[in-house]
Amino acid sequence: MAATIRDVAQASGVHVSTVSRTFSAPHLVNTETRSRVLAVAEDLGYRPNRAARALTTGRTHNLGLIVADISNPFFPPLIKAAQAHARARDYHVFVADTDEDPQVEEELIQTLTKQVDGVLLCSPRLSNRVIERLHADVPFVVVNRRVKGMSTILMDVGQGARLAIEHLTGLGHRRIALLSGPSGSWTSEEMRAAATAMDDVDLVILGPNAPTEQGGLAVADEVIASGATGVLAYNDLIALGLIEGLYERGVRVPADISVVGVDDIVSGRLNRPKLTTVAMPTAAAGRMAVDLLLQSVNDGAATALATLETSLIVRESTGEARR
Amino acid sequence: MAATIRDVAQASGVHVSTVSRTFSAPHLVNTETRSRVLAVAEDLGYRPNRAARALTTGRTHNLGLIVADISNPFFPPLIKAAQAHARARDYHVFVADTDEDPQVEEELIQTLTKQVDGVLLCSPRLSNRVIERLHADVPFVVVNRRVKGMSTILMDVGQGARLAIEHLTGLGHRRIALLSGPSGSWTSEEMRAAATAMDDVDLVILGPNAPTEQGGLAVADEVIASGATGVLAYNDLIALGLIEGLYERGVRVPADISVVGVDDIVSGRLNRPKLTTVAMPTAAAGRMAVDLLLQSVNDGAATALATLETSLIVRESTGEARR
DNA sequence: TCACGGGCTGCAACCGGTTGCATGAAACAT
């Protein structure tokens, strides 16, 4: 069996409480005693039992991270950043995947609630009302959705959408298709709001679409039928799927139709044509989300709202409108 | 505060042990009592505290899953399958990412050891010796590496490599480049072994390469210099990167060089040319890994070895050798 | 009528830590 705090206490001739304090409140114990205890602990291979600690402190030192789909390349950079950041603070991150299903999302939150100190909700599909209800049980930080009363990190995709559309109109495109994302997506709604508010644009909205390549493939016919020459897609996967769908139908990008994605995933940089896209600061969002969550977990800090900039990266999938 | 077992006991007029048994050994409690307790528990919103349960039983009901890189599209299907499968058995899966760093991998295992009942090691980069040492502390199931003394799931990538090379030689290719993966990869070594054992092949081995698109891009010049007309890459990411790199240098695929990948990731189906590849049964591997792990955790089952078939999927990135 | 056995429940110790409080010793001020 693994060494416990009592083994260490006995072997170093002090009481268990002293051993406990050596690890959780070092400043309360004499320097000499401390180093002796540490030496013995090292010797015995002692590691504090997190379950036991969780039982008394009520802190599991675990965080939950809920995403719609790990397969979507948008998420891994955020996950990695969050995990690395949390690990440096002695927290672990549970990642759970909802398969884009609000039902599963709610169940997962319920289950996680009991074993984590806080939950990071990334691009949730649940309604604000449900999120607020669940928030009673556990601290949340929400990424890419605005929910009142809890800490929030937004990527300014409205601004990104404006940049993208200005880019398209600047190239002479007038009729522009907006491919929306899944229903329930705040990001999608933000893009729509930003796009409809713009002048000089003949906007046609197509969707909702699954946020995958399949979703992009499936909407290709509608895009062609719409007569749009410029397209802004909810994300890069849809954009890539669309480009493939258009190609199969003999429509060339960017010669016939220009396509802009959102996210800046890696394969957008490697496909041909390389994808013009709105870059999202995912890693920064992951780190900041962990910071905010730990603040509200440990310090009971007030809720905060951070908005991160997005930027347009022009590559090869956009070009002059045909005349 | 959340309801505890004592609240439920008091409210339903029975002892805590009866409540405990209602959940963990229902057959020991009278049907009427049980339903009364369940009703009260439901009413109070009682959920067993996993930390407390872990403390007495020594079971956390958590599993660890360690992968080299979540961003690699090879892993998410395996992760999702493992999570879903484990959840159905009331287990949760911690996913951790090592960034392809054996050092980080070892640390992660050490840390995880104390809070999970077992660890799933996917395509580990650690040496067998280190894995065997760590195995003393926690049950392992290893995917894509052969380690004696522990349960193992292999995907028969040797067979896949043979199929791929036969496919290439069948198209008239004689000089074939094998792009190996990261050092420490069992899969890469299996491919090498299978390839060198084949007749009628003029094999040139290039690598090690990072298992990413960057890795493929970076090796393009070497591939051209090697004079090979057929290429088998360690994985699809390298293959896709290579195709892009060749394209930038004016070399056409498959007209000039044929390329085969391994994994069958989604974007290989959408790029142009669509990638010929060796499909890996990742989801099945994830489920089976969870099964084996739970068996050895709960039943102390003997170690098992499963080998899963792979298959060649011919698409557009391979063609007749030029004469 | 009594012994026996099975079904159900209560009792209490235990898992491995944490923490408020008390104690004791040394240091300091008066």
Added chain:
DNA sequence: ATGTTTCATGCAACCGGTTGCAGCCCGTGA
């Protein structure tokens, strides 16, 4: 010399479950 702090440590209750053991009730067979 005495009172007051400060510092370090011990004591013991506690977190929320689990589980071996004992006891009770009741039905059964002799």
